[in-house]
């Protein structure tokens with residue numbers, strides 16, 4: 001491991017700590033800047049040295065310094081997950097524009113993953129905001145979009161990158177919209193919310209149409225396997241609402257990192 005890897009991991013831990021704040025405050029409409037962190041149980045302010053990512057949690061042995069109430073393990077988990085994804089992106093891209101874009105994309109996915117898990121919400125700030133960012137950044141990662149596409153002669157054409165991203169938005173959101181509409185007609189209950197549709201627009205904007213498609217496949221597969229296991233193990237009813245956005249976020253991260261290989265093996269299956 002080089003010093004650069006260590007720097008990327010540290011940066012990931014710090015950003016992860018900020019993502020925790022977003023995950024817990026944005027669904028409540030609170031500011032992510034003020035006030036400083038407080039214990040959700042006794043409301044006493046968190047001391048700066050206990051606020052250090054991962055280390056703070058270990059120092060406190062997972063309990064509030066004042067009221068000794070257990071601190072949710074989600075905090076260190078988000079920090080560790082962010083650091084891991086940042087490092088994986090660094091190993092894949094090195095110091096390139098796609099690396100910077102991957103960091104933005106992974107941060108959005110982590111926040112959406114946990115907000116949907118806890119609140120069954122996918123806030124527009126992240127889904128629609130992310131769609132705009134992904135589309136605007138498309139030419140910067142055109143090499144990523146096209147590197148395994150034998151049909152496109154000129155990978156550097158900026159308008160092709162916009163086309164790829166634009167079709168990704170339409171296809172990503174469109175497929176889910178179609179599934180949601182059919183599901184509603186057939187089962188008479190809402191199987192998917194507009195948040196999921198907007199989220200797939202964002203994934204399409206960042207990953208292009210082919211990998212948006214692959215994300216839906218991987219996300220649905222994860223949802224089916226983990227969801228049924230969860231419902232079975234915890235004895236939840238069939239009507240238990242699964243956080244589909246959580247599985248889509250996990251699927252999108254897998255596809256962003258290993259999509260090329262996955263797509264190859266998927267096409268071989270057909």
Ligand SMILES: [Zn+2]
Pocket residue numbers: 039040041042043044064065066067068069
């Ligand atoms: Zn406390």
